Structures are given as structure tokens and as C-alpha cells.
Amino acid sequence: MKILHTSDWHIGKTLYGRKRYDEFEAFLTWLIETIEQEQVDALLIAGDIFDTSTPGNRAQQLYYRFLHRVAASSCRHVVIIAGNHDSPSFLSAPRELLKVLDVHVTGSLSGDPADEVLILHNTAGVAELIVCAIPHLRDRDIRLAEAGESMQDKSRKLIEGIRDHYAAVINQARLQRAALSPAIPIITTGHLFVAGGQTIEGDGVRELYVGSLAHVPAGIFPADMDYLALGHLHVPQCVNDSPVMRYSGSPLPMGFGEAGQEKSICLVEFNHSGSTTPADVRLIRIPVFQPLERIKGNWKEISDRISRLIAEHSCAWLEIIYEGDELITNLPERLQSTIEGSSLEILRIKNNRIIRQILDQTGEGDTLEELSVHEVFEHCLSAHAIPAEQQAELRLAYQEILTSLNENDGRAG
8 A cells, every 4th residue: 555645735825925735736736646646545735734723715625626536536545734934724624525535634633533433445445544633733632731840841741642642543543453353564654743854944843843843753653654744844754763753844945944854755565474574764855846045145155056047948936145245235236137138036135244244334233134032032031131040931921922923823713
């Protein structure tokens, strides 16, 4: 049996105001072609299908059109879980209708771990796969806040809640397998941040989890699981060096920090000798649908690189970071003149020389455009002369508020 594992599509995401629907459509078309070429039996999408809890009409059109095409392909099952960017209520709304297409959606917890255990059958009606379809676990779903508790208590209760929930769902799956056949593999999904996971500057994940409580130790997952399909981190990677515990990563680079990173999906294959045989996992490289490039350096280094790209007939989107000593006050105009007549587009220009000059003259901090939300909070701590012994607690409280805001379901109620 062949299972395809992907995640973090973020349909609808823009890059410095530029819409990327053509890229998303190209990826989904390629994914359908890959499913047919590899004769995939089941597709697992481990969260963050959309970039926002209120996706626009074009994003929804791409999503539902894809599901319709999958239903007509060789793929017998699709399992979708909600990520932290998704609206659980929005994803779950058509779940009964989608079941007709063998598309199974888990948007949020129901209160009964058995509801997250899916038994998938082949065309003869025989059970062939068990999926623990565990969605993104929101803080309020698994931890009861209590007055006066310390941040250490909150962290401990959060991790214990996640561990207990996974244990309960996986135990239900094992009971189901014991009643059916020991040869049926069990796959577990998740959308979370495993401690030690790799992130990249500007991917939207690192910024969310700076100082967060929500780094989950890899030890919460049973060592004997057949495959763990994770979403949330955009860099393809294994967990604890295990070939069967993986983040598939995002199919498209979410920012210029991911430019040049090789993207992939995971093809997981089980043979017919039973689940005691380890799954064979192969990475399938995703083509680059829209090249991105970050160019840093002085004027000569930047202009030379642009000239090479033009000679290669590149159609890349560029981020330019000027770091030269020469003061160039008309940098945007000079850059636009260098790409005139080419297929290159500059989406962002950062002039570090101007920024340094202004900071030296004024002695003030960075502009809001150059600061992350965490850096703004650090400036506030300094501006209000908060005692050092209070800062650690305030940072964690601030992070907890940010996480709660990001997890708010805009479609609920």
C-alpha cells in the first residue's frame, strides 16, 4: 500500500503583496499527476491547508477542485487534519459530504479519542489502514487554566495534555487493530512543534514559537508506531533521526528565507507481510514553480548577480538586501533600471546602509517594518524599565497571548 504525506500548503498566502495562486494551482496539478504516476492509495494532508482561517473564494476553489480530481484518481482515501492556520469549523463543515468521496476531515477534538481513529477499507471492503487523525491541539482544548499557576506549571500541563491525548487515540487504534488484523499498519498524524525541529528565518513558524511553551518532546510518541505524519515545520526533516517519524515540509517556499530549499513530499510504502516490517519511505522532489532569490552584498555583488540571472533568462522574484558602505539614496530606482526589459521582479528592497546611518544619527531603535512582534515587546520592556527578574515571566505570558490569538477560529460561532 502506498501513502503520500504532505502538509503546510498555505493556500492563499501572499508574498509581499504578490498573490501566488498560479503556484498553488501548479503544485496541486503536479500532485495529482504524481498520485497517478505512483498509483498512490491514500493521501495524508497534515494541516495548514489554508494560510488563514477565512480563505478567499479562489483558495477554496483550488482546494475543492483538487479533492474532486483526487476522487477520480487511483487514490482511494484522503485524510485531512486542521493545522493552527486552519479554521476547524470551516474544514469540518462539509465533512459528511466529503465522506462520499472518501475524504475524511478532522478539524478539532470531539471529546472521544475513538472519533479520531479512522479505519480505511480497500475496494473489497477489507480494512487496510488505520489512521490516528489527530489535528492541531489547541491549548484551550487540552489544558485547564488555573489562577495563580506558574509558567512552568502551564508548560508541564500542556505537554502532559498532548501526551495523554496521543496515548489515548493510539491505544484506541491498537484495540481496533487487535480486533481486525495485526498486519494492518497504523499511521498517526500531528500538527505541532517537536522540540529540536529545524525552522528558517521568515517562515512564519520560528516567529510564532520564540519562547513558547509549545515545544513538544519527541518522547511523547510511541517508538513502535508504523509512521508518524507531521505538519507545521516547513523544512522537510526526520524526528529523532527516525525515518518513519517525519515532517513533510511545505511544498512552496513561504518566504525568501526558504529560497533555494529543496521541497519534497513523502511516499510511504507498506508491503504485504504485515506491519512488523518497517515502512519504506521515499522523498519525491517538488519542482520549483516560481523561483525566489535573496541577493545580499554591496552594489557590485548585487548588480553582478542580477546580470547573471538576466543572462540565464530567469523569471525569479527577488529580495535585495544592500549591505555596502557606499550610501545609495536612490537604490530602488537603480535596481529597477538594472532589471528593465527582463523577466525578473523585485518584491522587497532592504537598504541596511541607510538604516545604519539613521540609527547612528538618531540613536533610536529600528522602524516597525524591521522589527518582529517579539522585538517590539523587548523594546517595550526596555522602555518601561521592567526589572530583569520580571522579564522572563512577562515574555512567556506575552507568548501565550500571541499563541492564543493565532489559534482563534475566525469561523467558529
